[in-house]
Amino acid sequence: MTMTAPGSAQADVTEGGPVPPNPARGLVCRNCGATFGLIAEHACAECFGPLEVDYDPEVMRAVTRQQIEAGPQNIWRYAALLPVGHDPADRVTLDPGMTPLVRADRLAAELGITGGLWVKDDSANPTHSFKDRVVSLAATAAKGFGYAKIACASTGNLANSVAAHAARMGLPSFVFVPSDLEPGKIVQSAVYGQALIAVDGSYDDVNRLTSELAETDEFEDTAFVNQNVRPYYAEGSKTMGYEIAEQLGWRIPAQVVIPMASGSLLTKVDKAWRELVAAGIVEDTGWKVFGAQSAGCDPIATAFDNGWDVVKPVKPTGIAKSLNIGNPADGPYALDAVRRTGGSVARVGDDEIVAGIRDLARTTGVFAETAGGVTTAVLRKLVEGGLLDPTLETVVLNTGEGLKTLDPLLDVVGPSHRVQPSLRSLREAGLIG
Amino acid sequence: MTMTAPGSAQADVTEGGPVPPNPARGLVCRNCGATFGLIAEHACAECFGPLEVDYDPEVMRAVTRQQIEAGPQNIWRYAALLPVGHDPADRVTLDPGMTPLVRADRLAAELGITGGLWVKDDSANPTHSFKDRVVSLAATAAKGFGYAKIACASTGNLANSVAAHAARMGLPSFVFVPSDLEPGKIVQSAVYGQALIAVDGSYDDVNRLTSELAETDEFEDTAFVNQNVRPYYAEGSKTMGYEIAEQLGWRIPAQVVIPMASGSLLTKVDKAWRELVAAGIVEDTGWKVFGAQSAGCDPIATAFDNGWDVVKPVKPTGIAKSLNIGNPADGPYALDAVRRTGGSVARVGDDEIVAGIRDLARTTGVFAETAGGVTTAVLRKLVEGGLLDPTLETVVLNTGEGLKTLDPLLDVVGPSHRVQPSLRSLREAGLIG
Incomplete structure (x- = not known):
């Protein structure tokens, strides 16, 4: 389907202020570099490589912090850096984003991290996962294409x-x-x-x-x-990177731990920060990207360990179901970002994932789904293995909600005490003297 | 326990700007009017009536829209109107609040509401219910009292x-x-x-x-x-009222539908609006407060129907468990607010509650717990009964998250189609021609 480009530049002024110009100038093949218009295709007509949105750096350089800060408290404050949804009237969205960046001092103390630790908590999105970001972009693109x-x-x-x-x-x-x-x-x-x-x-x-x-x-x-509409969908993940930088006071953290399913989210957070630097919105202070997988589905971790450029598919198992993509489309690009920035990749088993969920909840009050248990447990492993520098500012991503994955906790989390409804019983339980 | 008053006025300037003075001047008995200092008691020493925070209207009149708008994107933007937490360093909080006010045009169209309909969606809070508001106030008060x-x-x-x-x-x-x-x-x-x-x-x-x-x-x-610390706890509910007014552009909606358990939330939303009017922050355009209960626990509705000033306790039943308080402490005060504003009270049965959850999800994308099903179903009943004016601006409250009360839906909500993994099967199911 090839239709009118969505979100083409307009001069109209709506209630939300002037509609910014569209910085997207087309799609580009990440494999062969062939370029296309803003079409509804995800694979290159030349080589079947994945298509990605290509931006005009001049248009992006015109975007300012002030312009972003004056926007709504959701992903659309970054509309001037996105390929669709520039006019609020064109958006198909639950208005996700601007989720909390939670300071995790107690977790940092337990892990020996002294440089500052934050959890970016996407369980606060409308349907309680980071998917609201990508679906808002995809659905808005779909409307623009006339679907x-x-x-x-x-x-x-x-x-x-x-x-x-x-x-x-x-x-x-x-x-x-x-x-x-x-x-x-x-x-x-x-x-x-x-x-x-x-x-x-x-x-x-x-x-x-x-x-x-x-x-x-x-x-x-x-x-x-x-x-x-995958090229537009995938760009929604950039907003998580933009928000982290803005919420830190327009600063990029030195280290970030990101869960990997297809690998797309990791590449887009890295891309978001490269864009902010290129646009002159944040200073280039350098950063390292760390990828997190579960042992039940670790094809990108295996490729990283072996120094491979390609990712060998696996049959996923284990409790981190939202990460169980055995043949990750963006695996090679995720490996590129990790290696380019000097980061690393690690995997954790199901018991560690459950421990990660519990550690995060116990120290921050954030109840994560299994994917957040993966990143928390990988953070611990990276610190213990000396791969992550505990003296540097670090952000760990939680992409979803614990209420959606209660099952792995049913057998291991329970009441601390069981009593009869009497003070005598509380005394016997040691709760009172 | 009687200790130093929490959040006493300070002149310090912290990172969040100047610390506002504490507008609370003491506690007052809602029954006999006896006054007390800012103590950690919830019952009047004279008559055992419920104690409520009493504010200095002069201090509140100094608060401006601009001051609030410059605050954080959570309940603490209203610190100058609250009894505790004026200095960010004193807060014990997950920073709840500023939850979405969702425009519900599709639900409005189904119900014949032409004046505008919004859902205030507190499932977006950190632990996904409005309780985060009250617990933040209670925990902050607790710290101030030295607990x-x-x-x-x-x-x-x-x-x-x-x-x-x-x-x-x-x-x-x-x-x-x-x-x-x-x-x-x-x-x-x-x-x-x-x-x-x-x-x-x-x-x-x-x-x-x-x-x-x-x-x-x-x-x-x-x-x-x-x-x-109940007097401080209860004040947290005011923030829901403040937010609705601010999110409507500093305007009070003509009608609001609020779930009633103890009845406290309803009285506090009404109180918040009276305060905003008294402080000169919004215009007094009048409003009607509507209370919602389930048929399984309807003591306030029964008192309303019978014109009683007192509420006769019941033994709660039914699926709306978060509303199942059979002896509601604030029932008489909720009745006062409903009657003073010319509102009404209605109850709905379990089947209507399930239908309410489904109606809200189907038309707004908001997945509510049973309490949100109660308010949505009561809204429908009030419109159909001619008790709520469909030509006026209306807000309905959702106080919690559907993921927490899946059970009542398990038997009634399911796949629309069941197919084999083949186009032929999709054809037989009528999905393709």
């Missing part, structure tokens, strides 16, 4: 976000999930009253089905958020 | 919030819950690694036990958030 419907295959966070965006906007959506998902997970997407198609098969089967479906006449008018 | 520990009896939202506040601050906390809570609910509080005491008894048994415990030597240094 009538949005869709995705997912087992969790992405499904919730797509259905909720569609519900708010009154846009039809089609979410495809494996039919053996836990009933609670089904409810979280089904409650929005959009089409939820349970497929008798694995997640890979579901993905294959949506790829075939995208080629049918009936779904020609459908934006599959991480397929045909 | 060493915080505690509560709860079956859900309050327990989560107390444990998370304590975890972030490294403050010991004691949360008492009935031992037969669902395992998922136990995990949500236990994950913070604080003392969680499971009591073999009903919620009433747990409450009685904490009242006895508060009298013991070992717990003399403990603030029970909704007992000895």
Whole structure:
């Protein structure tokens, strides 16, 4: 589908102030460098490499801190650095973003980090994961391209976000999930009253089905958020990087620990900071990017350990389901960012992930899903292994909500005391003397 | 316990700007009008009536919109209108508040509301309920009074919030819950690694036990958030009212629908608006307050229907567990506010509550807990009954998160389609032609 570019520059003035010009000038293949217009394709017509949004550095250099700070308290304050949604009237969004950057002094003390530690907590987004950022960009691009419907295959966070965006906007959506998902997970997407198609098969089967479906006449008018509009979708992750820098007082942290599923989020946080430096919005103080995976799905960690440029697919297992992508599309680019910045990659097992969730909750009050347990446990491992410098400012990402992944905690977290309703029983339990 | 008043006026200047003077001048009995200093008591020494914070209207009149707007994006932007937490260094808080006010055009259209409809969505708070507002005030007051520990009896939202506040601050906390809570609910509080005491008894048994415990030597240094520091705790609910007015552009909505458990939240939203008017911050355009209860726990609705000034206790049943207070302490004051403003009270049954949750999710993308289903269903009932004027601006409150109350939806919400992983199966299901 090739249509009018979304979010083309306008001179209109809306209630939110002047509409900024679109800094995006086209798509570029990350493999061969071929360039395209702002089209609805995710693969290069020349080499099938992944397409990424290409920006005009001159347009970006015109963006100022003041302009951003005057914007709304959500991702759209960075509209002048994004490829879509410049005019508020064009946005299809739950207005995610500007999630808390929580100072984690107690966790820092336990880990021996003296340079300052923060948790970027994306469980505060409308559907409680960072996926709201990317879906807002994808859905807005879809509207700009003239698509009538949005869709995705997912087992969790992405499904919730797509259905909720569609519900708010009154846009039809089609979410495809494996039919053996836990009933609670089904409810979280089904409650929005959009089409939820349970497929008798694995997640890979579901993905294959949506790829075939995208080629049918009936779904020609459908934006599959991480397929045909993926270049726009992926740019939503940049906003997490922008926010961290702004919330630190327009400063880039020396070190950041980022979970890796497809690897896209890691590359986009790094890209966001390179853009801020290039645009003259922050100083280039240098930074190291650290990637976190679970031992049950560690293809990027394995490639890093072995010095490979390519990533060998694995069959995912383990409790960190939101990170279980065995064949990560952006793995090589994530490796590039880690190596270029002098960072590292580490993996942690399921027991460490549970401990990571508990450590984070116990010391910060942030209740993370398993992916946040992965980054917290990897942070500990990196410090203990001497790979992360404890004297430098560090940010660890939590991308989702603990209420969505209660199961791994059911057997290990419980009451500290059990008593009868009497002071005598409290005395016997040692709670009073 | 009578100690130094918390948050006494200071002239220091911190990083957040000048510390505002404390507008609170004491506590006043809502029953007999007796006045007290800013002490840690919740019942009048004269008549056992409930104590409430009393403010100096002169100090409040000095507060300006500009001063508030220059504050942080959380409840503390209203510090100059609160009894504690004026100096950021004194706060014990997860920084809740400034939750989204979501424009609900699609729900308005379904209900025939033409004057504008918004949902104030407190599921966006750190532990995903409005309780973070009150616990932040209570914990800050506790610190000011010199208490060493915080505690509560709860079956859900309050327990989560107390444990998370304590975890972030490294403050010991004691949360008492009935031992037969669902395992998922136990995990949500236990994950913070604080003392969680499971009591073999009903919620009433747990409450009685904490009242006895508060009298013991070992717990003399403990603030029970909704007992000895209740006057400060309750003021946290005012911030929901302040935010609604500010987010509407410093305007009070003509109508608001508020869930009632103890009735405190309703009285405090009304109080917040009276204060804003008295301080000259908003115009007095009048407003009507509507109270929402479930049919399983409707003592305030029954009193309203019968024209009673007192509320007759009931034994709560039904799915709206966070509203199930059978003997609501602030019921008479909630009735006063409803009657004074010309509002009304309505109740809805469990099926209507589930329908309310689904209506809200389907039309706004906001996934509410059962209490939000109550307010949404009551809104519908009030419009259909001609008690709420559809031509006037209306706000409906959602006080909590749907992920915390999945159970009532498990049997009624599910996939719209079930298919095999093939285009043929999608065709048979009518998804493609």
